Amino acid sequence: MFQTLIASANTGTTSPTRAGSSGSPGVRKGQWSKEEDNLLRKCINQYSPMKWSHVPKLAGLNRCRKSCRLRWVNYLDPSIKRGSFSEDEEDLIIRLHKLLGNRWSLIAGRLPGRTANDIKNYWNSHLSKRKVNVEQRILKPIRPQSVTLPRNWTWLRMKKQGEAEPKMETKVPDGEEHDQWLMMINDSKYDHENYYTLNDQMASNQHADFGFECVYGVGEEETTVDAILQWDGLLSDIKLWSDSEVE
C-alpha cells in the first residue's frame, strides 16, 4: 500500500551549510529544492494524516522527519498566509507578546495563516525594536498555568459532560483577598453565569490545564492587575478581529 512516490530526489548533494551539526549521516540538509517540495506536497496530499516519521520514506526524500515537518508547517502548507503583516496583525502580535512572552506557537494560534516561525522572525526583525518605544512600563507576561482543582468541582464535571464552556473573562479580586481569583463560567445548562473562585484551600486531586482561556494572578499584584485589564481588552479585540475575518 505504501509505495515510495519517486526516489529521484535523493541524488541532491548534501548542503555544506551547518556542517558538523548532529543528525543522521547522509541525510540531506539545507535549502529545499522545488523537486523536494513537490515530492513532499504530493506525499502529504496522498497519505495525510500520517506519522511524520513515515514521510521521508513515503515521499522518497533523503530528509529527516523534522526537516519534512518543518518544511510543511512553515512553508508548504497551503493555509499559510504570504505577504507582509497588516497593522492589525502587528498590533495583535505586540499585545499578545506583552501578555504571553515568547510563546510563538500560542501567538500564531491567534493569527490565522501565520506560522510561529514567521511571527518570531517578524518580531525579531521588526517589532522587538519598536517595542522599546511602545511600552511605557514593563509588564510581566501572563503565562496561563495549570490549576489544581477538586475532582468534584462543578464546572469540571459539567465540562466533561459537554454542558459548560469557560467564558473568556476574568475579574480582578476585591479587597484584600489577593490569593483568590474569579473565573467566570457561562453555565449554558442553567442559562446563567457563575463565578468560581480558585484558591489554595482547594483539594489537590484533579488537574486541569485551561490554557489560553484562563487567566489568574501571578507576579506582583500591580502588574498582574494591569495585565488582566489588558487581557480583557485583548480578548475583545480578538473577537472583533475574528469576526471581521469571517466577513
Place this chain on the structure above:
DNA sequence: AACGCAATCAACCGCCTCAAA
C-alpha cells in the same frame, strides 16, 4: 561596478512533553 554592512528569513539544533510499549 565593487565592496561592506545590516536586515531578513529559511532551516537546523537541542530540549521538552507526552503517550505507548
Place this chain on the structure above:
DNA sequence: ATTTGAGGCGGTTGATTGCGT
C-alpha cells in the same frame, strides 16, 4: 516504573538580499 519514539517548541545560525558608499 522505566524506556523509547514522535511531535512540537523556542533559540540560534548562516545564506541571501538590499542598500549605502
